[in-house]
Amino acid sequence: MPGAFHGINMASNALRAFQRALDVTGHNISNVNTLGYSRQSIEFKDNDPTQFWSGGVHSLGNGVSVASVNRIRDLFLEQRRLGASGDMGRSMQMADGLSGIQGLFLEPGGSGIADAMDKFFNSWSALASNPNEPSARLQVQQAGATLASRIRSTYSDLRAQFDQTTQTIQDTLTQVQRLSQEVADLNGEIRKKQAEGMEPNDLLDRRDQALREMSSLVDIHTIPQPDGTVNVYMNQLTLVDSAGAVPTPMNFDTATNTISDATGTFDVRSGKLRSLFETAEQIKVYEGNLDSIANELRTQINSVHATGTNPLGNTGVNFFNDSNPQSGAIDFDLDAAVAADPDAIVSSVTGTPGDGGLALSLSRLRDQAVGALGGKTFGRYFQAMVSDVGTRVAYWESELQTQSAVSDQIDAQVQAVSGVSLDDEMANMLRFQRSYQAAAKALTIFDQIAEDLINMVRR
Amino acid sequence: MRISTAYQFEAYASDIRAAQERVNEAGRRVTTGKRLDKPSDDPLGTSKSLSLRSYRAATEQYTKNLNVAKGVLGYSEDALGNLSDSLKRAYSLAVQGANSSTDQAGRNAMAQEISTIQERLVQLANSRGPAGQYLFAGQDNAAAPYTVNGTGLQFNGDLNPIIIETGPNEVVQANTIAEPLITSIYERLETLKNDLIGGNVGAISGVGIADMQKSLSEVDAERGSIGGKLRQVDEYVSQYTRRVDDLTAGISDIEDVDISQAIMSYQSAQTAYEAALRVASQGYRLSLMDFIQG
Numbered sequence: 001m002p003g004a005f006h007g008i009n010m011a012s013n014a015l016r017a018f019q020r021a022l023d024v025t026g027h028n029i030s031n032v033n034t035l036g037y038s039r040q041s042i043e044f045k046d047n048d049p050t051q052f053w054s055g056g057v058h059s060l061g062n063g064v065s066v067a068s069v070n071r072i073r074d075l076f077l078e079q080r081r082l083g084a085s086g087d088m089g090r091s092m093q094m095a096d097g098l099s100g101i102q103g104l105f106l107e108p109g110g111s112g113i114a115d116a117m118d119k120f121f122n123s124w125s126a127l128a129s130n131p132n133e134p135s136a137r138l139q140v141q142q143a144g145a146t147l148a149s150r151i152r153s154t155y156s157d158l159r160a161q162f163d164q165t166t167q168t169i170q171d172t173l174t175q176v177q178r179l180s181q182e183v184a185d186l187n188g189e190i191r192k193k194q195a196e197g198m199e200p201n202d203l204l205d206r207r208d209q210a211l212r213e214m215s216s217l218v219d220i221h222t223i224p225q226p227d228g229t230v231n232v233y234m235n236q237l238t239l240v241d242s243a244g245a246v247p248t249p250m251n252f253d254t255a256t257n258t259i260s261d262a263t264g265t266f267d268v269r270s271g272k273l274r275s276l277f278e279t280a281e282q283i284k285v286y287e288g289n290l291d292s293i294a295n296e297l298r299t300q301i302n303s304v305h306a307t308g309t310n311p312l313g314n315t316g317v318n319f320f321n322d323s324n325p326q327s328g329a330i331d332f333d334l335d336a337a338v339a340a341d342p343d344a345i346v347s348s349v350t351g352t353p354g355d356g357g358l359a360l361s362l363s364r365l366r367d368q369a370v371g372a373l374g375g376k377t378f379g380r381y382f383q384a385m386v387s388d389v390g391t392r393v394a395y396w397e398s399e400l401q402t403q404s405a406v407s408d409q410i411d412a413q414v415q416a417v418s419g420v421s422l423d424d425e426m427a428n429m430l431r432f433q434r435s436y437q438a439a440a441k442a443l444t445i446f447d448q449i450a451e452d453l454i455n456m457v458r459r
Numbered sequence: 460m461r462i463s464t465a466y467q468f469e470a471y472a473s474d475i476r477a478a479q480e481r482v483n484e485a486g487r488r489v490t491t492g493k494r495l496d497k498p499s500d501d502p503l504g505t506s507k508s509l510s511l512r513s514y515r516a517a518t519e520q521y522t523k524n525l526n527v528a529k530g531v532l533g534y535s536e537d538a539l540g541n542l543s544d545s546l547k548r549a550y551s552l553a554v555q556g557a558n559s560s561t562d563q564a565g566r567n568a569m570a571q572e573i574s575t576i577q578e579r580l581v582q583l584a585n586s587r588g589p590a591g592q593y594l595f596a597g598q599d600n601a602a603a604p605y606t607v608n609g610t611g612l613q614f615n616g617d618l619n620p621i622i623i624e625t626g627p628n629e630v631v632q633a634n635t636i637a638e639p640l641i642t643s644i645y646e647r648l649e650t651l652k653n654d655l656i657g658g659n660v661g662a663i664s665g666v667g668i669a670d671m672q673k674s675l676s677e678v679d680a681e682r683g684s685i686g687g688k689l690r691q692v693d694e695y696v697s698q699y700t701r702r703v704d705d706l707t708a709g710i711s712d713i714e715d716v717d718i719s720q721a722i723m724s725y726q727s728a729q730t731a732y733e734a735a736l737r738v739a740s741q742g743y744r745l746s747l748m749d750f751i752q753g
Contacts, residue, residue: 032464039463102498107509108714114509118516125517129524129623129633132592132600354592354600354621360630366517367627379513387506390498397499408473412466419463423747430751 004453006050007446010063014439017044017064021432024069028420029429036209038418040201043067071201074417078208081410082215082222088407089216089272091400097165097279098393101286104157107386113154113293114382116147125363127347128356137311137342140359141334144319147297148333155290155329162283169252169276172217173259176239176273177248179214180232183207184245187229194228214239219270237266254280282392289385291328296372298322298332300365308358309351311343319345471739478732485725494716501713508713515706521625522699528623529692530589531633536685538586538594539635542644543678545576545583549648550671556655557664570655577648581605581612584641595637597621605641612645614638625695631688635681644674 024042031037047062106112123136123143130136186207193200211232214220220239222230232240237259239246249261254277258265268274298320305319318335337344348355366377373381488494498505552569555561561569585603588594596604596616604616621634647670654662 099497099499105498107498108495108505108512114513115516118513122516122520125520125524125624126527129527130590133590348598350598350619352598352600352617352619354596354598354634355619357622360622360624363624364628379510383506383509383513386498386509387502390500390502390505393497393499394502412460412470415463415466416461419461419466421462421467422464424461426747426751 004450005446006060008443008450010061011439011443011446013047013063013065015436015443017066018432018436018439020066020069022429022436025425025428025432029422029425032420032422032425036205036212037420038071038073038201038205038208039420040069041072042069069199069201071199071204072418074414077410077414077417081407081414082211082220084403084407084410085212085216086219086270088400088403090270090275091396091403093272093275094278094396095393095400097161097275098282098389098396100161101158101279101283102389102393104154104161105386105389106154113147113150114379114386116143116150117378117382119143120147121363121366124359127345128359128363131347131356131359132353134342137345137347140345141338141342144334145339148294148320151290151294151329152332155287155294155332158283158287158290159330162280162287165276165280165283169254169273169280170250172273172276173248173250173252176214176217177245177250179210179217180239180245180248182210183214183230183232184240186210187240187242188244190228200228215271217272218268219274235267235269236264252277254278282389286385286389287329289381291330292373293378293381294320294329294332295326296370297378298326299372300368300370301362304358304361304365305346308346308349310346311353312341313351314344315346315351317344317346467742471735471742475732475735475739478728478735481728482725482732485721485728488716488721489718489725492715492718492721495714504713508710511706511710511713515703515710517627518699518703518706522696522703524623525625525631525692525696525699527589528625528631528633529689529696531594531621532685532689532692534586534588535594535635536682536689538583539637539678539682539685542580542583543675543682545579546644546671546675546678549573549576549651550668550675552655553651553663553667553671556651557660557668559660563658566655566658570652573648573652573655577645577652580641580645580648581607584612584637594634595641597634597636597638600634610649612642614642625692631692635685637681640677640681644678647671647674 021042021044024040028039043066044064045067047065049059049061052058052060107114109115120143123140127133127136127140186203190200190203190207193203207230211220211222211230214232218234220232220234222232224230225242227242229242230240231238231242237246237249239248247261249259249263249266251261252259256265257268257274257277259268259273260266268277298318301320302318302322306316309315310317314337317337319338321331321333321335333339335344347359349357366379369375369377370381376384487496495501495504495508552572556566556569584595584605586594592600593602593604593616594600596602598619598621599615599617600621602615604614606613606615616638618636618638620632620636622630623633625631647667651663651667651670654667
């Protein structure tokens with residue numbers, strides 16, 4: 001048989017439950033701007049009824065209590081989001097890195113290598129038609145110096161980009177290590193809380209956020225464990241398991257797209273890290289191209305230039321500095337003698353002042369296919385390079401757009417499920433407030449009844 | 460779909476950002492006039508434009524070379540023209556000298572004039588071109604090629620051509636090889652001079668007049684060939700000028716925007732931007748809170 005204060009108990013339970021509900025609403029509102037926060041909802045349950053006899057067995061409800069506070073989320077979407085964020089990280093880094101390289105070439109326009117190369121061959125053509133003119137010789141000297149310095153400075157810009165990329169690779173690995181540690185730490189706390197029968201919703205959110213960040217860096221997959229923790233793997237490499245975070249391998253090889261340590265070598269297949277590897281490799285390719293251009297200019301120009309006689313009467317003079325083995329673009333420059341005196345420049349086969357025959361042969365190298373440049377002319381070879389980087393940037397930019405669209409879509413879906421809506425929360429707040437008021441009203445009524453009873457007895 | 464508050468604001472913000480980016484991009488196209496700013500805007504177009512630029516640069520250089528050739532040819536023609544005038548005078552002197560009515564004193568004076576013509580010949584044969592080079596010295600053109608050596612001329616130059624690049628695998632010879640013509644004209648004048656001094660009327664009328672005619676026609680033939688080359692060079696220049704214009708237009712087609720179209724797309728981008736701002740500003744204001752009393 002329910003007691004006289006049954007109603008008061010019940011009402012105060014309700015007040016407590018609605019108070020909690022208002023707290024949850026307040027928590028949601030507070031975290032409306034928190035990255036990775038999943039809205040929480042409160043679930044009520046009606047308390048087991050009390051049985052009593054009154055001409056038969058009856059049940060009398062015992063009011064309400066809080067069943068649970070849940071994170072609202074869609075696990076399937078979460079998994080998709082991890083994958084998409086890896087692809088997105090990869091496209092973004094590829095587009096960024098390559099467009100940085102593209103910027104170094106300063107093409108199309110009048111300040112790049114293509115322009116300098118045209119002017120260089122033109123200057124020989126001008127010298128061929130005006131071998132007597134000292135200014136024509138000076139022009140060859142300047143055009144040669146400009147071409148050499150543009151090739152050299154583009155090369156050193158590429159080098160700087162390469163060093164920066166390598167640095168970013170190291171930073172990224174450090175970041176993976178840090179995030180592994182964070183996930184492992186959160187795993188520990190979550191296990192403890194769950195063992196205590198608690199719902200560590202906010203810890204779960206934080207762990208999801210860390211995993212998301214990690215997945216944009218490397219291609220991870222996660223396996224949830226029964227104790228609430230997750231194991232994190234990158235292909236064959238374990239990053240986090242029940243024992244905690246595994247130290248991330250810090251050695252890397254951009255050519256094979258792998259990272260390694262004493263325990264083995266592991267593939268990197270996606271994410272920002274993979275793109276950094278590929279960017280570094282691509283930079284090496286362009287550096288190699290510039291080396292080929294520099295070395296072939298040396299070979300082709302010098303081999304003709306050295307056969308003639310300059311106004312100083314010297315023969316066997318190189319136009320560009322040369323050595324065996326050839327040193328590539330890094331120190332590409334005029335030969336010291338040519339840099340010092342334009343009269344060291346050879347325009348003639350015979351040495352007679354009006355002979356521009358050799359300069360003519362050099363000017364004609366403009367249209368000559370060079371075997372070591374894949375049978376292309378110097379100009380074509382460089383054009384192909386610029387066009388190659390342009391094509392790659394365009395590809396990755398469009399890929400990035402696609403990936404952003406995919407990622408935005410998933411984000412929107414996730415937000416639709418898990419995001420906090422202030423309007424919803426306001427409505428909930430009103431609902432719980434009204435419920436609270438009603439429960440308070442009920443309490444007043446029960447109190448009134450109790451008071452009436454007490455007053456009746458006192459008399 | 461359920462719209463969360465953060466998503467609503469983020470969506471507005473990102474829509475506005477995107478619209479703003481498009482306005483900026485369209486605006487840049489209008490202000491710079493460039494469609495192709497970096498290779499990735501149009502990789503194929505970039506390659507084509509670089510190739511056209513290179514072709515244009517070469518053609519411009521060929522045009523400059525042609526103008527150099529034109530200078531050399533023009534100076535050479537002038538020199539030979541002056542020589543031709545002098546030879547005409549020498550011819551008329553020979554005709555007068557062959558006339559029996561002319562007395563020896565007159566012939567001596569004529570011989571004196573022939574001597575002046577010889578000096579003039581040497582002077583013209585040592586003419587310099589636009590860059591100060593000796594026009595008739597072949598490739599060895601830094602020093603005067605002709606010096607008087609006793610009664611004859613000594614040639615110190617060579618007979619090599621000066622070749623000027625006028626196109627891929629195309630050249631034109633700019634200098635005129637006037638040897639042994641100059642030396643033989645000098646010798647003929649020397650003979651005429653001696654015959655005038657010696658009063659050899661027979662030799663003058665038999666050989667001297669014919670020699671002068673021959674010299675004149677040989678010089679005129681050289682001038683004719685220079686004239687032909689000049690016309691050819693002019694033709695090339697006008698052809699190349701046209702080609703440079705075509706190439707410039709071709710490059711512009713690839714690199715530059717159609718300005719009216721660019722302005723249109725700028726305006727439409729701006730309209731879209733304004734619309735995004737308007738919608739967002741309305742959306743930002745709406746909240747259930749404003750409708751709840753107390």
